Amino acid sequence: MSDFKIAHRERDTVNVIELKGYLDAHTAPRLEEAFQNLVNGRRFNIVVNCRDLSYISSAGLGVFMAFIEDVRKNKGDIKLSNMSAKVYNVFDLLGFPLLYEIVPDEAEAVKRFTGKTK
């Protein structure tokens, strides 16, 4: 499907997931699979770069809720970066910024895991 893409890469031992397009009930299972693969591989330091994420519905938000507890129990975290105002508004409407760290750029999110200035 061309309306949603996920890319994964590593940056300074942190796992960066890049989202592109529309995250809804149709595409959410693909993000769930990506998180599941990271958790299965015991990779718990995760940054989700939302620069090219155009849309999110509650199905997408539900995926973040599904993994955050497990990830934090393992001393990791899911941090979000580069979010457009439109997508941020949906997170904000539900109070998600209370639970998730949302920072302006990916380098800052990675730095919060590694403590490095880059």
Added chain:
Amino acid sequence: MKTKSLEIESRTERLIAVREFVSSAAREFGFGDEEISKIALAVDEACTNIIKHAYKYDPGKSITVTVRGRHASFEVCVSDTGRGFNPNGVPSPDMKEYLAHYRRGGLGMYLMRSLMDNVEYNIQPGMQNEVRLTKILHR
């Protein structure tokens, strides 16, 4: 604005067509980008709930989305013929408690109520269920 309808199969891949249909009608009615995004998201949530709960992912069923303008009111009516439910039996989540306990699901109705000016249900199980979402255009 003329009343317009879109009928889709009960499949999540059709959500994008619903959002495009509703966004285009909302733009024609006079809404700006921010309000259009809210309306499209609310209607997506209504259709997603139907696909998941009323039709239990049966792709052979259909959903009808009808948009109409009445004075300053933009109304979107989403109807199905699936399993009904009691909307009053679904309490709005306390979001602080929800987040603190890592809860899942149940956010669709909460989002619809937060995004729209009015949300009304008319449930007739097995016959026709309808959710009517209204947004007022402040010109």
